[in-house]
Amino acid sequence: MQEIDNFLQNNKDWASKVTAEDPTFFEKMAQKQTPELLWIGCSDSRVPAEIIVGAQPGEMFIHRNIANQVIATDFNCLSVIQYAVNVLKVKHIVVCGHYNCGGVRAALSKQNSGLLITNKWLMHIKNVYRLHQAEIDAMPTEYLRVNKLVELNLIEQVHALSHTSIIQESWTKHNSPTLHGWVYDLSDGLLSSLISIKPGDEIHPIYQYVADES
Numbered sequence: 431m432q433e434i435d436n437f438l439q440n441n442k443d444w445a446s447k448v449t450a451e452d453p454t455f456f457e458k459m460a461q462k463q464t465p466e467l468l469w470i471g472c473s474d475s476r477v478p479a480e481i482i483v484g485a486q487p488g489e490m491f492i493h494r495n496i497a498n499q500v501i502a503t504d505f506n507c508l509s510v511i512q513y514a515v516n517v518l519k520v521k522h523i524v525v526c527g528h529y530n531c532g533g534v535r536a537a538l539s540k541q542n543s544g545l546l547i548t549n550k551w552l553m554h555i556k557n558v559y560r561l562h563q564a565e566i567d568a569m570p571t572e573y574l575r576v577n578k579l580v581e582l583n584l585i586e587q588v589h590a591l592s593h594t595s596i597i598q599e600s601w602t603k604h605n606s607p608t609l610h611g612w613v614y615d616l617s618d619g620l621l622s623s624l625i626s627i628k629p630g631d632e633i634h635p636i637y638q639y640v641a642d643e644s
């Protein structure tokens with residue numbers, strides 16, 4: 431229990447320090463949030479969103495799940511996106527993947543009968559693998575195969591964002607937000623940008639929403 435109590439003590443220390451530096455900080459924070467960025471990242475404990483980009487409380491709206499996926503039937507992620515876009519009116523959405531992702535590595539393996547729910551969540555990444563199987567299988571080591579799929583999955587998830595009605599409607603009405611795919615390297619702490627999709631960029635026709643003609 432001592433370790434979990436440490437977190438509570440750390441919290442008291444942090445709140446005291448912040449108040450000492452800016453006595454009105456929490457008063458301002460309690461009024462409203464105006465983040466300009468929605469972050470969709472992996473749940474991995476080694477990729478703490480705010481810390482790696484030096485963001486302060488109030489600057490980033492955040493959703494995390496295993497292997498940073500944007501799945502069209504996931505009401506959790508979709509609700510976060512809808513609120514961030516329609517209410518908070520974020521200017522940017524970042525999907526952040528990371529090399530050596532355990533979720534992506536698991537998706538390249540056989541299914542684990544002890545993790546039946548997680549298997550289902552990873553099914554979408556298995557589909558990304560099948561789309562790019564030749565390119566991934568050409569990599570010389572398992573580590574590099576995982577990292578190639580990390581990149582391809584990330585790009586796929588940014589496209590999946592652009593396929594949502596939420597994004598397409600906002601692009602038409604507000605010319606915003608811009609979508610980004612960043613990958614984080616656990617071995618040096620650095621982010622790289624792999625893709626960005628601007629409002630109005632071409633979306634594959636089968637994912638475009640059109641007026642109901644029925």
Ligand code: CO
Pocket residue numbers: 472473474496497498528530531532533534
């Ligand atoms: Co991960």
